[in-house]
Amino acid sequence: MPTEQQNDGIVLTTLDPKKWVDLYADYLFRYAVVRVRNEDPARDLVQDTFLAGLKAMDRFQGKSSERTWLTGILKHKIIDLYRKESSGLDSRKQISSTELQQEDFFDSNDGHWKREHAPQEFVITTEDAFQHKEFGRILESCMKKLPALWASVFVMKHMDEEKTEVILAELKLTSSNFWVIIHRTKLNLRACLQKNWL
């Protein structure tokens, strides 16, 4: 990483955009793919991030690494995309259809698990790295089946450990909606895993 020594001895990072693609493109792409669940929008996001980075170069203060700085730009772009997706008509429609599906997990009278949806043991030993990888791969494909808004909430909370208030503000959700989404997402992911795991 290119650095520059200042008079007071603090080492500041300088930007070197000609190396960005080689050094960070794959990393940023993976970061985006996981969060937007598809390669096409992820590719666009990487490109937008580099272009936004070029425009904002004079505002870079050198206090973080290049990678951290670029990742921060990408993160904002991803949230913009979430916002767009979650305000779209489609995702509102998706919510109601998956909502109905979810009602099926429990008996509507007493709130008990319906027998066919009750969790069963997965055979997984938590120490086995290979199993973990396979498990992760299935989870990833299960996430693709979620409504966009649910996946966004889930990623922001579970992967990025964003504060709940931040998520509510960014995605314009009420706190009760937020918890309902968190709950339903997990019920759906778990059921999908059970169906696809061995």
Add this chain to the structure above:
Amino acid sequence: MSTKKLVMNGLKKIAYNCKKATFLIEKKNLNGISIREQMELKLHLAGCTVCRLFQQQSLLIDRVIKGHFLGKDMEEPKLGEQFKKDMHQLIEQKLEEEN
């Protein structure tokens, strides 16, 4: 209805309601649970093996998600070489425009 009866009814509700219990499990995982809710959940879990299993699996999912997606050694997927070349060219071009 007396207060005692009300409380008993409330407790009875949670003791038999797996939908509510799994909701509280998720809240607890993310530190959003109140003390009262925590008590309700404890009561439910004491008598419900299915929800205890759900709780275990839910935590496993959280752990695997973090490990899987944040693993820095994740090698796939990669961007195509042509895309990278084009991207590199675009950056060079923009830099020249600036100067």
